[in-house]
Amino acid sequence: MTARVLVVDDIEANRRLLQAKLEAQYYTVILAENGIAALHAVEKHEPDIILLDVMMPGMDGYEVCRRLKADPATAHIPVVMVTALNDVEDRIRGLDVGAEDFLTKPVDDFALMARMGALTRYNAVASELRQRQASGLRAGVDNSDSVSVQDKPARLFVVDDNQRMATRIADMLKAGGHSAFTLHEAGGMTGLNELGVDILVLSMLSDRYDALKLCAHFKMNEATRAISILLISDPEDRQRAGRGLDLGASDVIFTPVDKQELLARVRTQARRSRYIEMLRERVDRGLELSVIDQLTGLYNRRYMNNQLEQLLQRSKMGGRPVSVMMADIDHFKSVNDTYGHDAGDEVLQEVAKRLKTNSRVMDVVCRPGGEEFMVIMPETPGGLACAAAERIRLAVAASPFKIYGGAKEITITLSAGVSTVNGPSDTIADLTKRADTALYQAKSAGRNRVESIAA
Structure with missing residues (x-):
């Protein structure tokens, strides 16, 4: 690298x-x-x-x-x-x-190259995350509401079998406003990720454990890989300290440990860690925004088509059948015309909530657009899909919808059409067209009902 x-x-x-x-x-x-x-x-x-x-x-x-x-x-x-x-x-x-x-x-040549290697690895991660974030922005994803947490106090775990020295280091960190606890206080090194540890302060002065082996272990373990490691080293042991940086440690501080230098280095590591964390959150949010409908929280058309393609291929290769329910809110235009688009948004959000509540965990609930919804039902034959669609229809019609923040109640119903994959020649277009035709039949037959059309 x-x-x-x-x-x-x-x-x-x-x-x-x-x-x-x-x-x-x-x-x-x-x-x-x-x-x-x-x-x-x-x-x-x-x-x-x-x-x-x-x-x-x-x-x-x-x-x-x-x-x-x-x-x-x-x-x-x-x-x-x-x-x-x-x-x-x-x-x-x-x-x-x-x-x-x-x-x-x-x-010193070794110290220079070890430092360059550590910074290059950090820079590679940060650069990739920034590029992913930039790609999301170019695609129209706005994640400007992400909150930076770079200046929050760090949570540190001090590993030193010299209890007096470990306590001294922890006290320095606490005096600087950080949260710190020692190996003796924790009773072991398990569950670091669950404890929310940001920085591991690892002494290289112990004869009871090999600090470099611990460093390698933490960086190999997926659960602790993101934790920054600050090594405490003897000034005469610079080569091993450099080796620690090669193994993934983020920084080294030499003994005798100065309080102000320790706090400054911890602050630097915390800021770096928070920066990577912030970038990851923004990238994750960008990925989420690319497949989630922002009004309802359901999956959008892009994700819907992707899932249909995968499930359809799996079904064609001998998997269990896939069914879809295409639903439409009855007389939704009149809701917008009578009560306004804000009330219409409230209705869409409540319909989405009832669809998710009355679908299985394995089902994929989507909003392709407007007042249309689709529920993709993996491993579901036509009869069960119709029963599921009827359960969802009843749940929507069962109780009034509150609009204007709960000040008024109105009745909302759904019409739905169901179709099931039929053979290896079936395409997404065939499947959705049959569901759409069934939905049209439900509308024509008086609305607030479920219809299914045979292939």
């Missing part, structure tokens, strides 16, 4: 050194010699990751990072500060303006 990397440093030798290291691992490298050039390069080349020197004349790295993170078009790009400074306050300042991490000069 590779990426486009923007290297920003005012010293050419430093730029060329990082370029050589990255290109040896098949990264595509873009160079910029100062902050202004970096902002122009980001706009022109859209890099996946930025390696940003802190100490530059004019606009320093902190200001460049702040501007990038303040711009919605570039806020998602991971920034790694590269500096000769190794003071905790300098690291925290960088993390506070939105940087993902620090690398200290001279840059």
Whole structure:
């Protein structure tokens, strides 16, 4: 997995050194010699990751990072500060303006590549989700009501067999407004996903368990794969820490753990996790909006046709018969003309509710459009389908419909037509045409009834 990397440093030798290291691992490298050039390069080349020197004349790295993170078009790009400074306050300042991490000069090759690998994996997931979201927007799906949860406190689980150290870490996190509990308090590591854990703080200092095996286990397990892992490592154990990043850990903090750095790193991981969560919610909502009728909550015509095609093929290949009920609200035009379209919408919503309530879980209840509804009944022969349609008709007519928010009641009835798949030559058009013809017969015979037409 590779990426486009923007290297920003005012010293050419430093730029060329990082370029050589990255290109040896098949990264595509873009160079910029100062902050202004970096902002122009980001706009022109859209890099996946930025390696940003802190100490530059004019606009320093902190200001460049702040501007990038303040711009919605570039806020998602991971920034790694590269500096000769190794003071905790300098690291925290960088993390506070939105940087993902620090690398200290001279840059350790293994730490650099491990960090690049971790950020590239994160970026790949985020990029795919953004593309899916963009596809939904191009298709006319509006998910602008999705709520960002990036700034909510995180829920953390501290894994360290040194109870005193684990409690100290948990207390730091609680003081920062997060929810944290230790391995000792939980009594085990089962059910992390059910507990709603966002970040797992995993110590690499224990002799009683292998932190890297635990890291690999959590990333292989589908239930815990989305949980971010923050490793606590000895500064002399950088190679194993880098290996942890390779295995899927999101970040590393070295001992002795500084409270402010810990909180800054947790905040960064929480924001990243919330960002992915927000993108997934938007993509899921976009997929839902593409197949759901927004007024009634039933499936739309697109989903209806897709399900009919699949069920019809299954039936033709020796499966059980498929039946459909096509229904239409009697005298619906007069409802709109007499009481208004808002009242008509209330009627459509209540009809949809009664259809869903009186259908089986396996049935597919759809609204193709207007006042028409269809119930697809898998594994259902014609006789049972007619009985089901009659049950639905009775449920609609059984009690008055409330309109104007419950201020008035009116009587609503349905007419329905039923048809069943008949042989391998049957098509969706044949099936729905017979149901439509049966529905027309029900209307002609006086409405509020169910008719079935033989193939």
